[in-house]
Amino acid sequence: MRKVYLPDIQPHMYLARDIYHFNGLLLKAGTGNLNRYLNSLSNLGIAFLYINDDLSEGIDIPDAVAEETRVKCKDALQDTLFHFRTEGSLDTAHITEAVDSLIDDLFTRKDILVSLSDIATTDDNTLVHSINTTIYALLIGKRLELNPTEMHVLAEGAILHDIGKTLLDPKILFKTTPLTKEEFAHIQNHPLQGYQALQQNPLLSELSRLLALQHHERLDGSGYPYHLKGNEIHRFSKILAIADIYDALTSERCYRKGMSNYQAYETLMAECGDKIDAELLHIFFNSIAIYPNGSIVNLSNGLRGIVKAQNEKAPFRPIIRVIDDVHYEEVKLYDLDLLQNLSVIIMR
Ligand SMILES: [Fe+2]
Numbered sequence: 447m448r449k450v451y452l453p454d455i456q457p458h459m460y461l462a463r464d465i466y467h468f469n470g471l472l473l474k475a476g477t478g479n480l481n482r483y484l485n486s487l488s489n490l491g492i493a494f495l496y497i498n499d500d501l502s503e504g505i506d507i508p509d510a511v512a513e514e515t516r517v518k519c520k521d522a523l524q525d526t527l528f529h530f531r532t533e534g535s536l537d538t539a540h541i542t543e544a545v546d547s548l549i550d551d552l553f554t555r556k557d558i559l560v561s562l563s564d565i566a567t568t569d570d571n572t573l574v575h576s577i578n579t580t581i582y583a584l585l586i587g588k589r590l591e592l593n594p595t596e597m598h599v600l601a602e603g604a605i606l607h608d609i610g611k612t613l614l615d616p617k618i619l620f621k622t623t624p625l626t627k628e629e630f631a632h633i634q635n636h637p638l639q640g641y642q643a644l645q646q647n648p649l650l651s652e653l654s655r656l657l658a659l660q661h662h663e664r665l666d667g668s669g670y671p672y673h674l675k676g677n678e679i680h681r682f683s684k685i686l687a688i689a690d691i692y693d694a695l696t697s698e699r700c701y702r703k704g705m706s707n708y709q710a711y712e713t714l715m716a717e718c719g720d721k722i723d724a725e726l727l728h729i730f731f732n733s734i735a736i737y738p739n740g741s742i743v744n745l746s747n748g749l750r751g752i753v754k755a756q757n758e759k760a761p762f763r764p765i766i767r768v769i770d771d772v773h774y775e776e777v778k779l780y781d782l783d784l785l786q787n788l789s790v791i792i793m794r
């Protein structure tokens with residue numbers, strides 16, 4: 447299995463994973479002749495597919511949670527946000543159940559270097575972002591050995607962290623040209639609006655609400671809404687900030703390509719210690735795949751390959767299936783373990 451952007455889809459490729467649009471199955475794994483669907487997929491805002499072909503045979507891309515758990519979470523969140531927007535009521539019973547399934551999945555699946563690989567359509571990318579952010583936050587929580595109650599609170603706060611955005615003016619929220627000072631101030635209201643919205647539901651913990659309030663605060667006081675510094679920011683909010691930024695940077699949209707995991711790693715590392723908690727960031731980058739299985743990489747020895755598997759303790763040194771060797775005329779498939787070949791590094 448490997449990830450291929452729509453323009454690079456070839457007739458011999460087969461879909462490797464089901465594609466959902468909201469909760470409905472759009473295309474089933476195993477579908478061939480994909481070129482006939484490319485226009486429709488592109489119109490839905492889908493940027494890439496997971497496919498199977500000869501080159502990627504036998505390469506598995508493990509996900510942190512089961513597909514049905516994702517669908518359950520999307521369903522619960524969509525439902526909750528819809529009722530909140532239309533009736534102003536905030537019933538989180540479905541959310542509570544859905545985040546517990548997420549936590550169960552994370553604990554029952556073996557420790558893997560995760561790369562979240564959900565395919566978002568334009569219409570549901572807000573839902574996908576909230577769910578991915580929650581999974582990333584939980585991965586840090588799991589490494590910190592948080593207890594089940596703490597994991598639940600972290601998940602609940604994370605999945606609802608941007609609920610305040612539903613109260614913003616969509617014309618400003620989705621504006622693609624630069625924001626005026628007033629418009630930016632309007633956007634910066636969403637953490638406080640989110641906190642106030644979550645106060646409506648007495649079943650939510652105060653800490654879950656605090657996560658919505660503080661997720662844009664930064665250690666050096668440059669965040670908003672209160673410009674809190676250092677330990678004025680709750681540790682869970684610092685976790686959520688990392689998860690939120692990382693997913694925003696790496697998300698693929700039809701109108702812009704997301705950063706690679708490595709580019710996002712460098713971007714976050716540049717802010718490490720000043721704006722972002724160094725210890726938590728270190729834990730995070732030990733939980734995710736910097737070079738996810740199925741991605742194409744160029745190596746320092748001039749070879750090119752597909753990431754085949756991860757070395758658990760060395761996120762920068764995965765095992766590569768070499769697919770294109772400039773020293774041979776015929777394409778020869780073989781594996782190169784970067785942990786055994788320390789002079790070779792990934793260039794791109
Ligand atoms: Fe936000």
